Amino acid sequence: MSIVIEEMYLPATLTAPPMTDEQFMEFCSAYPDYFIEVTADGEILIMPPTHSLTGVRNGNIAFQLGGWARADRRGAVTDAASGFVLPNGARRSPDAAWTAKDRLRDLDPASLNGFWHLCPDFAIELRSTSDRLAKLRAKMQEYIDNGTKLGWLIDPQRRVVEIYRPGTNPEIRANIDSIAAEAPLEGFVLDLRPIWEPLSF
16 A cells, blocks of 8 residues: 655544554555554554654653663553554554553463554553644543553643543643652652753753
8 A cells, every 4th residue: 555645744544444463564664754553443543753852751751661660570661662452453552651561471472572452551642742632632531441540641731641540530730740650550650840841851
């Protein structure tokens, strides 16, 4: 499938028949400069690379979460380049995620070494200047509906963290310098100051 989309029209949404992991990987390899996700309805979302400052923020989040996880040793951390196949069929790539190792040990070797067919236990989405808040909120709810136990939508533009949990409405915390996780990540605290002001740290 050959597609040419001018940068000015990104992000773009296309439709395609269901794809296997191998077909999806082949599709993505044809467009290595873009981030690609698939909704549960089969819509292919083609997004441009993140803005550089968003990349700095993402790197800081992954650094903090990864450092904590290495010491804690109960789970594995993935970044924005990692793909998950959710129970509803969507293919998503949270900006940062944590998954309990006990769940990963239950995966068959093909899935473990490819796209993980599960929803992470914890997911973070970081809003960039080009992201639509409504779409990010829908994605966060999709994680929760598919098994995520805790989710954070971090919005540097408003200096707000929206906290998503199963069975309850999102909680909004504004103008805070840090946020402490709860189950299943008890003990993890994210320093938000480098996220709000990434060039000051």
